[in-house]
Amino acid sequence: MPHAYNGMAARDLQGAVWRKSRYSNSQGTCVEFAKLPDGDVAVRNSRFPDGPALVYTPAEMEAMLLGIKDGEFDYLIRD
Template sequence: MTDKEVDPSRAEWRTSSFSGANGQCVQVAFLGGGHVAVRDSKNPDGPVLTFTSGEWNSFIHGAKDGRFD
């Protein structure tokens, strides 16, 4: 895997369709090499969390199962 594959500066960020109009959203981008990046839409130049696809899938399944409620 190269640094370019996990470089979030070239990412195409997506915002959930469930996000409200208040601007408090989490954005996600699918990067090369099976990595997923997450950032705060209010601070697009701020920190970015990067996960492997396995870590991201575990989080998504946990959220759907209500583990974080």
């Protein structure tokens, strides 16, 4: 697999196994995640599976997930 970098084509992440939340809707508008061999995590928009992927370190993902679980980003989906 080539070196993973932010904004690379998700299709170039050979062997990546993409997963989405069971809360995703049936229209396919989902965020998908894939753990990469070096431990980093790639993120893509399921509507554009060949489009760009963003790549995060485990520490970055941990900070984001803890913030999500703690409700820090609830304002993004609530009026």
